Amino acid sequence: MYIMRKHANAAAHASRSHAPYLVFRDICSTIAALCRIVLVERNDFMTAPIRIAVTGGAGQIAYSLLFRIGNGELFGADQPVILQILEIPPAMEALSGVVMELQDSAQPLLQNIIISDDPRVAFQDANWAILVGGMPRGPGMARSDLIAANGPIFVAQGKALNQCAADDIRVLVVANPCNSNCLVAKANAPDIPPERFFAMTRLDENRAKSQLAQKAGALVGDISRLAIWGNHSSTQFPNFEHALINRAPAETIIDDRAWLENVFLSTVQERGAAIIRARGLSSAASAANAALDSIRSLISPSQPGDWFSAAIASDGNPYGIADGLIYSFPLQNGDNSNVEIVEDLPISDYARRKMRASETELMQEREAIRDLL
Numbered sequence: 001m002y003i004m005r006k007h008a009n010a011a012a013h014a015s016r017s018h019a020p021y022l023v024f025r026d027i028c029s030t031i032a033a034l035c036r037i038v039l040v041e042r043n044d045f046m047t048a049p050i051r052i053a054v055t056g057g058a059g060q061i062a063y064s065l066l067f068r069i070g071n072g073e074l075f076g077a078d079q080p081v082i083l084q085i086l087e088i089p090p091a092m093e094a095l096s097g098v099v100m101e102l103q104d105s106a107q108p109l110l111q112n113i114i115i116s117d118d119p120r121v122a123f124q125d126a127n128w129a130i131l132v133g134g135m136p137r138g139p140g141m142a143r144s145d146l147i148a149a150n151g152p153i154f155v156a157q158g159k160a161l162n163q164c165a166a167d168d169i170r171v172l173v174v175a176n177p178c179n180s181n182c183l184v185a186k187a188n189a190p191d192i193p194p195e196r197f198f199a200m201t202r203l204d205e206n207r208a209k210s211q212l213a214q215k216a217g218a219l220v221g222d223i224s225r226l227a228i229w230g231n232h233s234s235t236q237f238p239n240f241e242h243a244l245i246n247r248a249p250a251e252t253i254i255d256d257r258a259w260l261e262n263v264f265l266s267t268v269q270e271r272g273a274a275i276i277r278a279r280g281l282s283s284a285a286s287a288a289n290a291a292l293d294s295i296r297s298l299i300s301p302s303q304p305g306d307w308f309s310a311a312i313a314s315d316g317n318p319y320g321i322a323d324g325l326i327y328s329f330p331l332q333n334g335d336n337s338n339v340e341i342v343e344d345l346p347i348s349d350y351a352r353r354k355m356r357a358s359e360t361e362l363m364q365e366r367e368a369i370r371d372l373l
């Protein structure tokens, strides 16, 4: 009562002698109301963050990947994110430096950064897990030489994902040999639907598009329907027989089958090794870029008539590849998360031989990790 009367008196007094103050007050409250509307429309306080677990956070690939996720390149400019970063104990100090840099980037969408050397903490409630952590190969090594060092990592990580991740978890394996590591993670996460596991062959697809574009004098954006089949290894098959350049079959634009079968194929298959020879380190920025491309393709509808590459569980595939592998196929995303293998593509004898060679290699890798499955 007293307060109301006091206010009433004050208002009467103000209306007589403080008119300019009242105008000023009204302007302030209008501005405040407008600010509230803008903030609500921007959804700043309404959209739940997406939790993205990234392993190998102190490594080369993560040094590009984390910052690009933080600035909204993956899930869009209105989608807050939380990074949950895993490292091994000896790399935690280096990771703390990366965290300082993430903080210093002041990215408005990055709501929180959690770091741990325990996969159960890093994967807690994660909606996406990008598994980058592991040894890279050095000069003279094949990617499959990493299987003994890196394979076991995915036993513990598969179990932790199974136990702790969000119900909608999806997993992209980058660390090599990525197809077989993905198989290990999937085998150790029996409660996660198998179709949520992907191994990255998008870097190979991007490399293949770039090679075709350079040869044809076209732009990479002019190349479509170019998929990688098989393993992320030197047996992979970038199938140029289906590829289009400006909607025309690639072979009608690049009228040089010998170049396609030899130079093109081996350039793409051996590109990782060429980068290691030149840089002394394996590809990093292009690998991070391909991880973003992969996930964007997995979460958004595909361009009509086009497709993209990722390695997925081969079980029941329409091309006669053995079940029980993680094999790269042409994929299409119909309605945001319903990723399917493109069916009914014609397969020549030549392509069949290439597809089989990669399948055989993957079966051999699977034998080497039988005890991890």
Ligand code: NAD
Residues within 6 Å of the ligand: 055, 056, 057, 058, 059, 060, 061, 062, 086, 087, 088, 091, 132, 133, 134, 135, 136, 137, 153, 173, 174, 175, 176, 177, 178, 200, 201, 203, 204, 232, 282, 283, 284, 287
């Ligand atoms: P890097 O050595 O720079 O970084 C790897 C990081 O992983 C290191 O910081 C290391 O401490 C960490 N790590 C190791 N074991 C771990 C574990 N159990 N849990 C969490 N973190 C762990 O290597 P990089 O250049 O970033 O490459 C990472 C991996 O990605 C390598 O295996 C590499 O061969 C592979 N790769 C794959 C592709 C592809 O196209 N699929 C492309 C490039 C690189």
Ligand code: LMR
Residues within 6 Å of the ligand: 136, 137, 143, 176, 203, 271, 272, 273, 275, 282, 283
């Ligand atoms: C690549 O393709 O660049 C990576 O897989 C790294 C490597 O070992 O080739």
